[in-house]
Amino acid sequence: MDFSLPGPPNWPSMLKSGCRVFVGGHASVPHALVQNLIDNSKGFSDIELVHGLALGDTPWAKEEYRQLFKVNTFFIGGDEVRRAVDEGRADYTPCFLSEISSLFTDGTLALDAVLINVSPPDEFGYCSLGASVDICMSAVRHTKLVIAQINRHVPRTAGHSYVHINEISACIEADEPLIEVTPPPIDTQAERIGQYVSMLVEDGATLQFGIGKIPSATLKYLCNHKELGIHSEMLTDSIIELLESGAVTNRKKTFHPGKVVTSFAIGSRKLYDFIDNNPHIEFYASSYVNKPTNIAKNDNMIAINSALEVDLTGQVVADSIGYDFYSGIGGQVDFVTGASISRGGKPIIALPSTAKNETVSRIVASITEGAGVVTSRGNVHYVVTEYGVASLKGKSIRERALELIRVAHPKFRAQLLEEVRTHYWVPHYQEKYPTDIPELGGIQLQKLVIQGETFYLRPLNPADERRLQEFFYSHTKETLRLRYNYDPKQMSREKSCNLVSVDQSSDAALCIVRQDGSRVTIHAVGRFYYYPADNSCEAAFVTRETHQGKGMASRLLARLIDIARQRGIAKMMAYVRAANKPMITIFEQHNFTRVFSDDPTEVELVLKLEDANV
Known part of the structure; x- marks a missing residue:
């Protein structure tokens, strides 16, 4: 089928001063068409140009055209439009992108004409809006006049991007490459x-x-x-x-x-x-x-x-x-x-x-x-x-x-x-701010897949106060006794805060967490306390009962040993209840050796870090 193009716009018969005209935007601004309007604008004044982000040169926003155009933009972009908004020569209308079309349909911003950039018509007479369907299609469907720039550089895109040539009142043929935006280098x-x-x-x-x-x-x-x-x-x-x-x-x-x-x-x-x-x-x-x-x-x-x-x-x-x-x-x-x-x-x-x-x-x-x-x-x-x-x-x-x-x-x-x-209530005991562990590098989060489940290893921090408290109350009496050498009854918010508020540049505290949406659950905690007097540190661990025996403590210990070695700490010590044989085994698997202890209920283990082979 052969569809003839409509003729060029006769601007004086199509527009009048004070009318509102939508201009297609993003990378597909019909620059040649807008310039054609400017070149034939004698006698016009106060035309409101409505558009979203307009890439490329935007001469209509320049000071010299302030009597001809008043820009009303939904998205500020480009030096000229930004300057016009700053100087009060242009307006910015905030609106959710999903709701801009309703401004055209309900008459809030009733349109007199729409200027668009489209591909040549196909054999059935359909032109494509190409790379910019967005609010252009809504504008086309709710206007009196559709004026197009027929452009061979406009891609034909699938979906609901088509405008039939019979819907176009006037057009010019002008082949202009779409505005290109080079991807920025990733730093x-x-x-x-x-x-x-x-x-x-x-x-x-x-x-x-x-x-x-x-x-x-x-x-x-x-x-x-x-x-x-x-x-x-x-x-x-x-x-x-x-x-x-x-x-x-x-x-x-x-x-x-x-x-x-x-x-x-x-x-x-x-x-x-x-x-x-x-x-x-x-x-x-x-x-x-x-x-x-x-x-x-x-x-x-x-x-x-x-x-x-x-x-x-x-x-x-x-x-x-x-x-x-x-x-x-x-x-x-x-x-x-x-x-x-x-x-x-x-x-x-x-x-x-x-x-x-x-x-x-x-x-x-x-x-x-x-x-x-x-x-x-x-x-x-x-x-x-x-x-x-x-x-x-x-x-x-x-x-x-x-x-x-x-x-x-x-x-x-x-x-x-x-x-x-100064603005919100913060308890007196919340004294320390979060610190990173430099030895973990730029990414302070490591994804772990353990027996098909996804976990994350990261530093413990003050925001974990409530999570650590929940972790404590999840333990059985036996776990608490083996970890603390007694059966503690309470983990107050203040005590929990002290435990998670760690100066990670001196001591180190790591946790393994499960994240389900926004819910974060601690499943294991490992830490060492640094003793500057003899350049040593003491390590300790606890794992949620449901995940014991899955290697979490071993992963935490290996990472803590690495951190301590990088800091030049001479030795790492651990004090474990004699009855806690699984934990003793973990330390011994990492080359800790037992040393004499006066307390038969407790095993003392030591690792000389310069000799560690982990």
């Missing part, structure tokens, strides 16, 4: 964050992610996962490696199984070629992709989003720096909400711990004056920095503060603990 900081986030992703999960170093690093560390799916508002170049690795099959998805679901793509030409005529990747309107109840139809939905700062209660600032609006709400709240109600879902906020060359902490006692909360403290389950994973769901304000201080940059932790005392 050490992003690498660590990506590793931590990847540990929260289980095989069979469905992913949502954004753009930048952290998502790129995360996807890199997911290439060895299995049966992953993707339901994400946007795609970047990182998806190509993940798909080619075989980690993504989409077979386990419970919503649109077998398909990658998205609404727009931002990346290089390689990405745009990859999505072109790719039947495995389907594009839909943001009102569909970002609808929280649709997101939640995916079991094990993992939403990975970023932030500018997070306060110690878990409030997330994502669109403003103080009083300066920086970006937009976008789809963060949509996906955080959807993931939180998904069966097995995990909403994750991932961000660097500092800004401005480590002079400013992004984990703050209270949000910066003027900044706005995008995601509430009630929605956030996990906050990840290069220093670890803070688990917030079900945590009290005090527990949240300790969790978040733990993942803050070490040089800000003492200050944050002191600042939180």
